[in-house]
Amino acid sequence: MEASSLSSAFNITSNNTVRLSNNKLGGGCSLKVKKKVNVCCQSGKKAIKSSGSSSLITERSSTLMNADQGAALMETSLSFAPNGSTQTEIEVKDLVPYSHGTSTSLVERPADGIGITNFLGGKTFLVTGATGFLGKVLVEKILRTAPDVHKIYILIKAKNKEVAIERVKNEIIEAELFECLRQTYGKSYQAFMLSKIVPVIGNVCEANLGLDEDTTHMLAKEVDIIVNSAANTTFDERYDVALDINTGGPSRLMSFAKQCHRIQLFLQVSTAYVNGRRQGTVMEKPFSAGESIARESLLFGADCIFLPTLNVEDEIKLVIESKQAIDDSVLAQRMKSLGLERANKFGWQDTYVFTKAMGEMMIDSLRGDIPVVIIRPSVIESTYREPFPGWIEGSRMMDPVLLYYGKGQLSGFLADPNGVLDVVPADMVVNAILAAMAKHGEAGKSGSNIYQIASSVVNPLVFKDLATLLYEHFNSSPCFDSKGKPIRVPKMELFRSMEDFSTHLRRDAISRSGLAASPHPGGKMSGKLESICRKSVEQAEYLANLYEPYTFYGGRFDNSNTHLLMGYMSKEERRKFGFDVENIDWKDYISNIHIPGLRRHVMKGRLGRS
């Protein structure tokens, strides 16, 4: 991205406002498994896709095992960090309770619930990120439960109309996720889908979303609801890239929303981790321009050192100036470290969540009278029930660890055994999106309404319990090696310190490599072995810094607003659009839904028969 594109995208005034520079089915369905694929789990193929927003493990940070040699050599490592001493401690009591905040205005509870399907009927949507994991689940659910929706315009990156239509067909219409609709509409399935899903070529990083004039006019006339699910979800992305998509994207979309004559609601998919390094129970409180987590902690701390106010305009200027001053050869690396530096300075753990938080701030600055819903899911994993259990795309957050463990390639990881992994199934997130959309779209009141879709307060999944659960699962339903033998896994070890974890990784790498630690006369390892070990430990240390805020996360996401929202739903709506995270049986979800989903949709049988 050119430096100039950031400045052309945001034109921010001193009071932190931004202007564009240019101006029939109910429940789930059953999925038929056509054939069972038995493939060796140690395929040696890279199984990680860097798509999870909270993907703790990204493509670049995957543990790759050289399975062809029979013994896996650790090239890079999965790793997790110890609790950071740099985290600013904020007591639970220091956090402003949501009820004292400024947003959610829930209206009287009607006897027939929120009226979700009624609300959706006849509506025209503009959705970004519809080709992504969550976006697809959203589009599927709308079309299945409200087939009388008028149209879903999806903003899609493509060089021309043909390519855009091809993307819709390949990435949405043909996706297995849509099997229920395929069964319902039979031969007219494609025609139905193309009559509802209309691609518009655009890019949230471009002025006026990259829309041509005709499309702008058409959308401005027709669109009722805007949903922004587009994001760059790499934790340590270049600052310029993340800022442009995650902060600039919502700003440009909100500016576009203001051109839409019928706009009823702007819905932003954010993340619960915008709460950064807040500690304890964190409430569903909106962000306003100028706020920062670091500043918040200083307000409560004794030492009042100088800390500049977070100003998105300054961040853009900093990026532009830095890019001009940096040599091309080191630009990418420098932009990455700059993102992390800025995030840490203001109290966020990484570039992704920092830029998403600034995205929320921009929406708040720009929204005017437009009703806004901000949905903050924690880590989104496979579907719980609908359209069928276990659908997932890509190996997300906890999945690489889980899969490598199952394959016998990793026997521990660095996490607080008593810490919590905050996970929510994708269909529950989508249900909450639709309920909040109907609630606030119908009410039509201006304001910012925050919903944290998270489990850590109401139904925590504790790391040590997860470890036990995985041990039991993979011993009763093992993966198979290349010779068809079941892989027995040891109990998963959890490490509280980087040092212990590094030692463990080193020992593991040596034993898996099949190379004897044959000391040289001076007591040293062979050069090859040393290089393998050093590489894996270095990688582990790098990842430890990146992922420490998540495996030792000190915050727990309150979901009072989300809980209240469910209270407004009728019995029938709760059955069709429920998001009762509180009642998820984690053992059942992980063992009988999520891991089978990963085996089927991500590993596509490469884990061997189960």
Ligand SMILES: NC(=O)c1ccc[n+]([C@@H]2O[C@H](COP(=O)([O-])OP(=O)(O)OC[C@H]3O[C@@H](n4cnc5c(N)ncnc54)[C@H](OP(=O)(O)O)[C@@H]3O)[C@@H](O)[C@H]2O)c1
């Ligand atoms: N996954 C999680 O665990 C999780 C957790 C909490 C919050 N969230 C939030 O949920 C949302 C969806 O996440 P996801 O997991 O579905 O992400 P995803 O699978 O990575 O999908 C990202 C989507 O954004 C689109 N996109 C990226 N850059 C764009 C641009 N410049 N212009 C237009 N579209 C662009 C992508 O389009 P292309 O296909 O063209 O690249 C894709 O459709 C994000 O806002 C994320 O922050 C995710």
